[in-house]
Amino acid sequence: MAGSKGGPINRSLGHVAMAGAAMLFLLLGHITIVQAFGSQALNADRRNERPLIARFGHPRGDILTYDGTAIATSRPAGGGPYLYQRVYRHGELYAPVTGHLALYRSTGIERAQNAVLSGDDAKVKVRSLVRDGTAEGADVRLTISDRAQWAAYQSLKATGVPGAAVAIDPATGAILALASYPSYDPNAFTTFDRTRLVETARRLRRAPGQPLLNRALHRAYPPGSTFKLVTTAAALASGEYEPDSLVNAPARLPLPGSSSSVRNDRGCRDTRPTLLYAxxxxxxxxxxxxxxxxxxxxxRDQAEAFGFNAENLAIPVATTPSRFPSAMNRAQTALAAIGLHADRATPLMIAMLSAAVANDGVLMRPYLVEEVRLPDGSVINRAGPTPYRRAVPATLAKHLAAMMTTVTHAGGTGTGVAIPGVEVAAKTATSRAVPGAEDNALVTAFAPADKPEVAVGVVLERPGARAADVASIARAVIEAVLA
Known part of the structure; x- marks a missing residue:
């Protein structure tokens, strides 16, 4: 009797137990799903303070120039939930390189190298824990030269004209200078006061000259006559032209199927000059x-050999692609051959043109990070220069280099880049950004021409009467590297 009376109760308890087990299983499964797949979203939620407190809970690795100057460091914040705050030395000078680390956002090297700087990188974390049992951020040593960066930024600033300058070691691809003007002070973004942070961002976004814009990497300009390097390379590679070949250069060239025409300025007097003179x-x-x-x-094939239309170039900071257009009519093709129509190039690309010619036609992949090292000085990652493009054959590169040196001699358009005692190869340009607007001024150059150590690209936006300053900026950067 007792067994028969207990049967329904036992079955009910069994059902309850099964239901409880099922709910527990669902609860544990949900927690697992949240931890495995939802943690990233939760950490990114601005209402969640824990990731922010952890982010600023220990010193971040330093960012240093090639010369060893610390240009981004961490210091005690002096109270509150955030223990450490980022500090930027010579902030405006290096802002296009370092970027900044703010509460909710990071840019530049701070973003591109966040894993090693924060210590989250697996290699950094393991080495730190094995060494002393604590997780630490690693230091990032850049390729940037103190002298070259100073010369580039101060020369740009002296003009008062928006622009950018980039310097590259042609043999390795190491970026020696990367300057943009006007710039901003990254220290303005290191505050933990949210109201102040929002006001700072709004003020700088609205400021004249767009100081938050990294013109060196993220603004593409019509390359104008600097693109004639590409057109000349294509002509020589075709086998139909030599430097002493005669070419047609009428004072006025009507564009096919168009009412517009291309005209020469007064410097081009001969209607049938050699390619070299042209x-x-x-x-x-x-x-x-x-x-x-x-x-x-x-x-287009030749432009792409120099790096135009290349997607996802990171140095490791992401860059804006330089473009050579597709599907053009003949009039547009004629304009594209002289760097107009829809041609666009960043100042980095303008420097890369000369870097490829200077390195016997091999364009090395540009890079900003020389090495990553732990606070004890042990190096865990070092840059290895790698080829990026074969722009032109070596023999053709020598022809282009020789032609570029004539530009800085008497009768050339780039005499302002010339340096006494140093043979400089260059190509200068003006380019109209928008119909009816003032011309931009550009220069690409390398030196010494016989044994290149530096290639530069400089752009000034609508400089007006100060257009000639673009040459003096390039000269100053070259001199700083060669000093």
Whole structure:
């Protein structure tokens, strides 16, 4: 009797137990799902303070120049939930490189190298724990030269004109200077006062000259006559031209199927000069004619060999691609051959043009990080220079280099880049950004021409009467590297 009376109760308890087990299983499964797949979203939620407190709970690795100058460090915050605060030395000078670390956002090297700087990188974490049992951020030593960066930024600032300058070691791809003007002070973003942080961001976004814009990497300009390096390379590679070949350079070239025309300035006097003279004097109609003869496909292939239309180039900071257009008519092809129409190039790309020519036609992959090392000085990662593009054959690169040196001699358009006692190879340009707007001024150059140590690209936006300053900026950066 007792067993029969207990049967229904036992079954009910069994059902309850099964239901409880099922709910427990669902609860544990949900927790697992949240931890495995939802933690990233929870950590990113601005209402969650724990990741922020952890982010600023220990010293972050330093960012140093190649010369060893610490340009980004951590210091005690002096109270509150956030224990450490970022400090930027010579903030405006290095802002295009370091970027900044704020409560909710990071830019530049601070973002690109966050894992090693914060200590979250697996290699950094393991080495730190094995050494002394604590997790620490690693230091990032850059390729930036103190002298070159100072010369680039101060020369830009002296003009008072928005622009950018980049310097590259042609043999390795190491970026020696990367400056943008106007700039901003990254220390303004290190506050933990949210109201002040929002006001700072709003003020700088609205400031004249767009100081938050990294012009060196993230603004692309019509390259103008600097693109004639590409057109000349395509002409020489075609086998139909030599430096002493005669080319057509009429004073005025009507564009096919258009009411517009291309005209030469007063510096290009000969209507049938050699290719060398057309390059030295920068005869627009000569290169527009060459572009028509070669066609858009050959020009595009050569442009892409220099790095145009390349996606996802990171140094490791992400860069804006430089563009050579597709699907053009003949009039547009003629304009593209002289760096107009829809051609666009960043100042980094302008420097890369010269870097490729200077390195016997091999463009090395540009990079900003020389090495990563722990606080005890042990190096856990060191840059290895790698080829990025074969822009032109070595023999052709020597022809281009020789042609570029004539530009800085008497009669050339780039005499302002010339340095006494040093042979400088260059190509200068003006380019109209928007119809009716003032021209931009550009220069690409390398030196010494016989044994290159530095290649530069400089752009000034709508400089007006100060257009010639673009050459003096390039000269100052070259001199700083060679000093």
């Amino acid at each position: 390059f030295q004097a920068s005869c627009d109609t000569a290169f527009a004619t060459i572009g028509l003869q070669l066609g858009q496909d050959i020009l």
